[in-house]
Amino acid sequence: MMRSSIHLLLRSGRNLVREFSGRSSFVVSSRRLSTSILTPEKGVIPPELLSKQGVITPDRTYGKYEDLVTRVTNFHNEDKGLMVLAGDVFDVPIRKDIIHRVVRWQLAKRQQGTHSTKTISEVSGTGKKPYKQKGLGRARHGTLRGPQFRHGATMHGPKPRSHAIKLQKKVRRLGLKIALSARTAEGKLLVFEDLEVPSHKTKNIVNYVSQMENTKKLLVVDGGPIDEKLKLATQNLHYVNVLPSIGLNVYSILQHDTLVMSRDAVDRIVTRMHTPINR
Template sequence: MALWCYRKLLLRTVGSGYKLHCDNNLDVVRRSFNILSNALHDHGVGDTQSSTKSSVLRKAGFSLTGVRGLCTSMLSSESSEGSFPSDLLSRKQVLTPERTIGQLQDLVIAVTNFQNEDKGLMVLAGDVFDVPIRKDIIHRVVRWQLAKRQQGTHSTKTISEVSGTGRKPWRQKGTGRARQGTLRGPHFKGGAVMHGPKPRSHAFRLNKKVRRLGLKIALSARAAEGKLLVFDDLKLTTHKTKNIVSYVKQMDETKKVLVVDGGPIDEKLKLATQNLHYVNVLPSIGLNVYSILLHDTLVMSRDAVNKIVERMNTPINR
């Protein structure tokens, strides 16, 4: 109740033209009211002298939030009386993103290999690896991929296909039972299925422009997350699986890895990864949105990056 009263008195003293942002601390509001009243009384400022009142408020230590807003939430060692640490404002860290995603800006990424050796830098085209993220496009492309790969061999038998006689089971009238013309109807055990599924293709058409944009968005998302690695090449000195296992363990927050090469897959890399369910290898021609989303980290060779960029910039045949 006291806090509410002091807020009303403080608002009446300031005037109706100001927007008040009050603290929930009674001591802070009471002290603000006393300081404000004394400051206005000493300078003889009335309610109509807005410009003079604003200058007096600033000299008294009040901060104006906006054009005509007064803030009483002043965090200082004097006003808080130990409620807040004195160095709270100086210790506060403001985190700002390093860059804005989706500005079509070229990205510079370090190139390495399986031995974590420095192989220089590579520039990633902004129109492929830095496009705006759109979940609706990703959803459409994934639905198109899953529907296209669906087998569609489901089948049921109609009344003309089910095995059994077509003879009328009993006479039409005089039995007291419901009339029947066949024992292979859908309401009999072992009978046909009405309007059941038949083998068909579940694929539907999706514009090439949308499919291409979906792949760009997936690549841009991995690049923005820092989950895109570029290797100089994907050649291994040995086909031992333990080398790939030890390398994957070094990656932070990675459960599945997708390795993409530009040309034919190296035989040693294929042998080293074929027994690992969490490492998959693809050629650049087979890179797709669903595979990228299914894996946490994307590893691409220089050749794969160049071929993907070339593939994305190829004119669409209409």
């Protein structure tokens, strides 16, 4: 009888928590998503029926262009407040075809295209006819620089050219939004107040990265020029790369499983995404 009454009390407590779930006074980020902690008035819910853990809302559906609230920290995992992420930049529906087009455009554009072979006019050698046309029973040749001879020319070989392909600006911009939204949905986007480090020692960055969960490759994005201490501290780590916000791109985001952005970098990216495209 005592056990059944306890179950009834617990069940009524859960119902009360559901009833007052709308009264949230503080928003934090669990899995770096927007969640809420209840702070009911005294005397409304018996304290013995409440758990000490915060009530977390169920996982939301992504790609709804809704503004997100994320927690702002630093390298020491100190609480630096909250920040709102624009929904039209960090909550865009995931489209693999757009990502494929943007990555293909990036890789084609960065090819040097300096491969070159020599044509018959560029090969070093004499222009004299090697032997007479008739009477020797041999094939008719007019030069020894032809492709059929050793050290001769290469026919239809590659020449220096650009491998770049065209891609609309709106597609490139959409690809960056999708990449940022994908990292946000995975809980792999961290927002820092700033990227200041106490010294240029590499061991500091190694300790910071080792404390992060499920992080193998880290991309750090700052708003303006990269701090010299941070640049020196990360230049010997193959799994940590640093970029300014102007250099943030889809391929770099996909190459790293965790993205760290400063508050200034987030503001600059959002401003860039909201700027009209000049045609």
